[in-house]
Amino acid sequence: MTFLYLIILVSITLIFLSFFTIKQQTAAALERFGKFHSIRNAGLHFKIPIVDKIAGKISLKIQQLDVIVETKTKDDVFVRLKISVQYQVIYDQVYDAFYKLDNPYAQITSYVFDVVRAEVPKLRLDDVFEKKDDIAVAVKSELQEAMNTYGYDIIKTLVTDIDPDEQVKHAMNRINASEREKIAAQYEGDAQRILIVEKARAEAESKRLQGQGIADQRREIAKGLLESVDVLNGVGISSQEASALIVVTQHYDTLQAIGEKAGSKLVLLPNSPTAASDMLNTMVTSFTASHELNAENNQHKKD
Known part of the structure; x- marks a missing residue:
């Protein structure tokens, strides 16, 4: 009975060792007496115990x-x-x-x-960054041709990092910083130039409007004077007397305005009672001399 139990135990063990499983996405090489027999893929398989x-x-x-x-x-x-x-x-080339x-x-x-040591020495550092995809393509092409013979397919190659010497990186950072500072300075210069131009335009417009205001003011003053002379003429005062009266009135109005301002250091000269009359006589004399001179010039031209 003991021998029978032993045979049954050995049989069960051999049966258990005769079956094996292969996981998904895995392949196994089966050898018989040390020689290749077959390739087994995912699933349940049978082998001869001890032999296979x-x-x-x-x-x-x-x-x-x-790879670095x-x-x-x-x-x-x-x-x-x-x-x-x-x-x-490659699925069909597991062997x-x-x-x-x-x-x-x-x-x-x-x-x-x-491949890398054959391609990179042909390029400058800046070109290495720009043409990293070309380097990756060259590596894949070389590997694909070589590794297909051994049952491997090259799916993709990537240049995932380019790390220059530390001193070179510092120099590149300084260059980039200088370039950015240069661009920033250019933008700041353009902004300052725009501000100056706009300020000049604003000042020019202000002067223009100021001149226009002064011209309008003088025009209105002239209209006022003309109306004043017409009013005075209407009551029997001659134009010369009216002009004298207006000049004297404006003269004393100015003196009054100066006197009303506390701490004013402005002095109107001349400021005597006859100053207005003197100014009027001077103006009349000047106008008369000017008319006479123009008349002589016109007569010479006709002759």
């Missing part, structure tokens, strides 16, 4: 490998680039991916180093 052995499993998911490469640009600046390579085992390459990570890294 799972040599290993490989993921069919998209994987990413980050340090190299020198055309303008002798050392720079570190981070290259992210996304790759995947090649499992048996042909012992360390795919090292192989991919070697190709990335080779």
